[in-house]
C-alpha cells in the first residue's frame with residue numbers, strides 16, 4: 001500500500017502501550033494530515049511523551065497500529081532508518097552531543113548515517129543554523145550555549161535529516177522564560193513552511209495560535225479534541241474544563 | 249606488597265566516577281595518591297641524604313673502599329637500563345590491557361544478556377586475582393616458543409610478564425568503561441537513535457568519545473599503580489630494575505649498601521610516578537568542576 005498525500009501522514013489506531021503491568025496508553029487514535037500542526041496537552045503522567053515516542057519507535061506498542069507515510073511502525077521487520085529519516089524528534093533536555101560543536105552536531109547524522117557528501121552537508125547545516133537564528137554560533141560547544149540556543153541547535157540537527165514530520169516533546173519546559181519565545185518562534189517558522197508538527201506543550205497561548213487541532217489526554221486516553229477555538233472556549237468534558245481552569 | 253591491595257569500586261549502575269572526585273580517590277585506586285605527595289618526597293630525600301652522607305664520614309677511615317655514592321653512580325647505567333625495562337613493560341601492559349579493557353567494558357553493557365554476563369565474569373575474575381598469581385599463570389601456561397610455519401618464534405619471559413600484567417589492567421579498564429558508559433545520560437542514546445544512528449554507531453561516535461574525560465583520571469591512576477607493580481616481574485625471572493639491584497648488591501657484597509640502593513631505586517619510581525599522580529589530581533578537579 002503506497003501512501004498518497006490525501007491520506008493522513010501519521011495515523012494512530014487504537015494504540016495500547018504498557019510498561020510491565022501498567023497500561024500507559026489505553027486506545028489512542030488520531031490522524032495528522034501533511035502540513036498540519038497538532039498539539040497534545042494534558043496532565044503530567046498522562047502518557048503524552050510515551051505517545052509521541054511511539055511514533056518514531058523509541059517505544060514499542062502492544063496493540064493497535066501506527067503508520068507514518070504508510071510505513072507500519074509496529075512491524076517487526078520495520079526499516080527503522082527509513083522511519084527515522086521521515087520523523088525528526090526534539091526532546092525536553094535538548095540532548096545535544098556535548099563533545100561536538102553546534103555545526104558538527106547538525107552535520108553528524110547526515111554524514112555518518114546517510115553517508116552524504118561532507119561539503120554539501122556543511123552548506124545545508126550552515127543554512128539551518130542561520131534558519132534557527134544562530135549565525136555566529138556554529139563553532140560553539142553546547143556547554144557554551146544557553147538552553148534556548150541549545151534547543152534551537154537540536155531543532156536544526158533534526159531538520160538536517162530532512163524529515164517530513166517533526167515531534168516536539170515539551171521542548172520549552174526546561175527553558176528560562178526569556179528563551180522560551182525564541183524557540184517557539186523557530187517552531188512557528190517551521191510550521192509556516194508547511195512542516196507537519198506534533199507537539200506536546202504546556203504553552204497554551206502558543207498552542208492556540210499555532211495548532212490546527214488540540215488533543216487533550218488523561219490517563220492514557222484522548223478525552224477531547226478539536227480546533228483551538230472550540231477546544232479552549234467550549235470544552236465539553238469536565239476533566240478538560242478542570243485542567244484548563246488550573247492552567248489558564 | 250602493597251600493590252596487590254587494589255580497592256574495589258562500588259558496582260552501582262550508573263555510578264559516576266567523575267561526579268564524585270573525592271569518593272573516587274577514597275574507593276578507587278588510592279595507593280598512587282597516598283604514596284605520591286610532597287611529604288613522601290621530603291621523607292625520601294631526607295632518608296636518601298642520611299644514608300649517603302652518614303656513612304660517607306665513617307668511611308673516611310678506610311680509603312681503599314669506595315663511597316656509597318660512588319658505587320651508586322657506577323651502577324646507575326645498568327640500573328637505568330633495568331628501570332627502562334620496567335617502564336617498557338608498564339607501557340606495553342597498559343596499552344594491551346587498555347585495548348582489551350575498552351572492548352570488554354563495551355561488552356559489559358551489551359544488550360545481549362549472555363555476552364554481558366560473560367564479560368562481567370571475566371572482568372570480576374581478573375580484577376579480583378592477585379597480580380603475582382596472574383603472572384605465574386602466564387609464565388606457566390604460555391609456551392616459551394611458538395612454531396609458525398616451521399619457524400620457531402621465541403616467547404621470552406618479559407613478554408609473558410607484559411601479558412600477565414595487562415590482564416588486571418584490562419579488568420580495571422573494563423570496569424571504568426562500564427561505569428563511564430552507564431553514566432552518560434540515556435538522552436544521548438535516544439537522540440542518536442532518533443537521528444537514525446545504529447547502536448554500534450552511537451557507541452563509537454557519541455558515547456565512547458564522551459567516556460574519555462570520565463575515565464582518564466582513574467586510568468592514569470591505574471598506570472601509576474601498575475608501574476609500581478612492575479618489580480613483581482623480577483620474581484618470575486625477568487631482569488628488571490629489581491633483579492638488577494639484587495645482582496648489584498650481591499656483586500658488591502656490602503651490607504651498608506642495601507638500604508641506600510633500594511632507596512635510590514625507590515626514588516626513581518617516585519620521580520616517575522609523582523608527575524602522573526599530580527596530573528591525575530589536576531584532571532580530576534578540572535573535570536569534576538565542569539560536569
Ligand SMILES: Nc1ncnc2c1ncn2[C@@H]1O[C@H](COP(=O)(O)OP(=O)(O)O)[C@@H](O)[C@H]1O
Pocket residue numbers: 019024042043044045046047048049050051
Ligand atoms: N520507561 C518507562 N518505564 C516504566 N514506566 C514508564 C516509562 N516511561 C514512562 N512511564 C510511565 O508512564 C506514564 C506516562 O509517562 P509519560 O508518557 O512520560 O507522561 P507525560 O509525558 O504525559 O508526563 C507515567 O506514569 C510514567 O511513570
Ligand SMILES: [Mg+2]
Pocket residue numbers: 048049050170
Ligand atoms: Mg513528558
